Amino acid sequence: MAAPVEQWISDIPPVTRVWVAASIGMSVLVECGVIAPLQLYFSWKSAVQNMQVWRFITTFLYFGPLSLDLAFHLFFIMRYSRLLEENSFSNRRADYVWLLFLCSAFLIMISPLLTMPFLSSSLAFALVYIWSRRNPSIKMSLFGVVTITAPYLPLCLVAFSWLLQGGFEAAIGDIVGILAGHTYVFLQDYWPREMWSTTGKGEIRTPTPVKRLFGQTDR
Numbered sequence: 001m002a003a004p005v006e007q008w009i010s011d012i013p014p015v016t017r018v019w020v021a022a023s024i025g026m027s028v029l030v031e032c033g034v035i036a037p038l039q040l041y042f043s044w045k046s047a048v049q050n051m052q053v054w055r056f057i058t059t060f061l062y063f064g065p066l067s068l069d070l071a072f073h074l075f076f077i078m079r080y081s082r083l084l085e086e087n088s089f090s091n092r093r094a095d096y097v098w099l100l101f102l103c104s105a106f107l108i109m110i111s112p113l114l115t116m117p118f119l120s121s122s123l124a125f126a127l128v129y130i131w132s133r134r135n136p137s138i139k140m141s142l143f144g145v146v147t148i149t150a151p152y153l154p155l156c157l158v159a160f161s162w163l164l165q166g167g168f169e170a171a172i173g174d175i176v177g178i179l180a181g182h183t184y185v186f187l188q189d190y191w192p193r194e195m196w197s198t199t200g201k202g203e204i205r206t207p208t209p210v211k212r213l214f215g216q217t218d219r
Contacts, residue, residue, distance in 0.1 A: 012078070013085040015096055019061075020077055023120070026061045027070055037062065041117030042108065059119045060104055076124050080131045088134055094214035098206040099130075099184060106180045116173060125177025126184070129154045133185045154178055 009017065029035045042059035046052045063073040089096035103126045107119045116122070132150040142148050142156055158178070161171040187203040211217070 013082055015093060015100070016077060016081040016085050019081065020074055022061045023063055023070075023074060023077070026058065027063065027066050030062070031066050042111060042119060043117065044112060056108065059108075059117070060123050061120060062118055063120050073121060073124060076128060080127045081124070084127060084131050084134075088131075092216060094211040094216035095206045097214060098204070098210055102204065103127075103180045103184060106183060107176060110176065110179075114172060114176065116176065119173075121173045122177040122180065125154070125157075125174045126181035128157070129178050129181030130185055133181075133189070154181075 012020070026035075026040065030037060030040075040055065040058040040062045042055045047055040063070050084099075085093075085096050089099070100123070103123055104119070107122050107126075111119060132153045135150045138150040139147055140150060140153065142153070146156075148156060154174070154177075158171050158174045161174055162168065165171075184204070191203050206216075
């Protein structure tokens with residue numbers, strides 16, 4: 001019985017696997033009382049002035065206590081992060097890590113404008129948006145009721161959060177994730193295609209040291 005589980009875990013691409021494992025571990029530590037959510041959330045004062053630099057990372061790893069909501073978010077990571085890592089970023093691990101870094105940096109920069117101590121859900125939603133824009137022809141069933149194409153998925157999920165979970169406050173995390181994802185897609189995909197780029201390539205370049213760190217070579 002252990003072999004299939006180990007095989008399933010090993011089949012998850014490495015970046016996604018680390019993110020999921022760290023998120024589960026963070027929730028377990030909170031559930032066991034080893035750490036408290038107050039030690040994990042992000043604020044500029046705590047992270048910079050108080051030198052609690054781990055908050056730059058933990059805000060993207062904590063999705064809440066062990067619950068169905070946590071399982072829902074982990075499903076999104078497992079599905080859409082995995083799809084991106086295995087397809088759009090196949091054999092380009094450094095580029096995928098750089099994507100996560102840039103989206104995380106975007107979310108941290110705008111966090112003072114919002115009341116969002118944890119940015120994990122927004123980062124996961126950014127990946128949903130990027131995947132949906134890079135797979136516009138894929139059709140999917142929404143809750144087994146309506147069939148939509150992939151680009152409409154983020155909007156439908158925002159509407160679902162807005163209507164059923166408490167209005168704008170419930171949907172703001174998803175909306176911010178869309179902004180982060182769209183910024184990346186615009187610079188990397190739309191710009192070279194629509195804005196007469198001289199190189200024909202996206203404007204985002206993964207730094208060479210990051211590529212060396214992950215053993216990625218240019219093709």
